Amino acid sequence: MSEADELFGIAEVSAAIGLEPDTLRYFERQGVVPSPRRDGAGRRQYATADVELIRMLVHLRETGMPLADIAQFTGADGKAADPARLRVELLTAHRRRIHDRREELDRALDVISRKIADFSDRMTSPEDLLERPDCTIAYGVQGEGPLLFLVGAPVGRAGFAALAHELAGRFTVVTHDPRGIGASRAVPGMAAPTPEVLAEDLAALVDRFTGGPALFAGTSGGAVTLLELGKRHPDMVGRAVLHEPPLVSLLEDADLAARAAAAFGVAEADPQRAVQEFFDLSGAAHRTGPDQTPPAPMALPALPAEELDKNRYFLGRMAGPTVFYAPDVEAVRRVPVTLCAGSLSHHQMARRATRALADLLELPLIDMPGNHLGASAEPAEFARALEPLLAPLEP
Incomplete structure (x- = not known):
């Protein structure tokens, strides 16, 4: 008997696939899988093809495909005129559902990670204060080694807490809340959080620690802050790693620029709408490789009041000056910078902008x-990739 003709009992299939015999019988009764052949004593006998079909069933069920769809996929209902075409249609629809679920889970994971990092940061990194003429900047320090500033906008200490923890074994890591963010609360009369103002805040923080050059890693708006810091205070920058500065100003895309301006324009009155529009145009929460098509826009859940207030400030005051910032390319050439972008950020606004800056x-x-x-x-993986980028350049 060839391998293709080999037959298996229900106990053997159960052990090989990890489904209880009763579950196999249940799927059979529900019409999800075809009934196997029987021997003379009425015992089920599964061919290799049957086992592989059930194995596929397990994968589809684990990813949430409805049993009715699985029955159509396996052909157990016997109604399909063109089984191959039907299977492609079913798998395409299910892939779309999985992709949508993954987007939702990625957003949830990001929120959970930030909350874990926030609480961890409060336990391990005491808050210090830097007085500025028009506000107070909260910052934290941890670790030992070369001085490294992690810079974000709007990301502050909470968003960097997990990454800072990963890097603290090799660096003295300084994180801070940009003005108007976190513990650096907005106050009446405070200057707007433009890249120029944020760069001066950062320069004052660097002065608190050292008069010489330091290491910097900036993400998103924080990378834009570092572009301005390099222009104003090049002697402070020993090395700066810039991750996805979202410079719409570098993209020849009038429609994208108009959509961004419109999102920022409604942030004060309708922050939920502003967040949705910015989410759609930036694609920043998606995970797209170079050969993947970005997912279709999806509606965000209603944000709690605290998040709405944060986005009134971020999208209404900080994001516009950041994404429309025009970098001084010649000034940037005079400081040691490294440009990087997410391997799963393809076709997204910030990666496209970083590509344009790299070309310039x-x-x-x-x-x-x-x-x-x-x-x-992904703080652990990000830290491992970041460390070699912070190493001094070879002479």
Whole structure:
């Protein structure tokens, strides 16, 4: 008897696939899998093809495909005129459902990771304060080694807490809440959080620690802050790694620029709408490889009041000056910078902008783990990729 003709009893199939015999019988009664042949004593006998079909059933069921769809896929209902075409249609629809679920889970994972990092940061990194003429900047320090500043906008200490913990074994890591974010609360009369103002806040923080050059890693708006810091205070920058500065100003895309401006324009009155529109145009929460098509827009859940208030400030005051910032390319050439982007950020606004900046500076664009949110969502992997980029240049 060939391998193709080999027959298996229900106990053997159960052990091989990891389904209880009663579950196999249940799927058979429900019409999800075809009834196997029987021997002379009425015992079920499964061919190799039957086992592989059931194995596929397990994979589909684990990913949430409805039993009715599985029955159509396996052909157990016997109604399909063109089984191959039907299977392609069923799998395509199910892939879309899985992709939507993954987007939802990625967002949930990011929120959970940020909350874990926030509480961890409060336990391990005491808050210090830097007085500025018009506000107070909260910052934290941990670790030992070369001085490294992690810079975000709007990301602050909470968003960097997990990454800082990963890097603290090799660096003295400084994180801070940009003005108006976290513990650096907005106050009446405070200057707007433009890249120029945020760069001066960062320069004052660097002065608190050292008069010489330091290491920097900036993500998203924080990378834009570092572009301005390099222009204003080049002697402070020993090396700066810029991860996905979202510079719409570098993209010849009038429609994208108009959509961004419209999102920022409604942030004060309708932050939920502004978040939705910015989410759609940036694609920053998606995970898309170079050959993957970005997913279709999806509606975000209603945000709690606290998040709405944060986005009134971020999208209404900080994001516009950041994405429309025009970098001084010649000034940037005079400081040691490395440009990087998420390996799963393809076709997204920030990666496209970083690609444009890399072309202007004639620098390579280095892939990093994850997408635009990789620094907070995948801190261990991101830290491992970041460390060699912070090493001094070879003479």
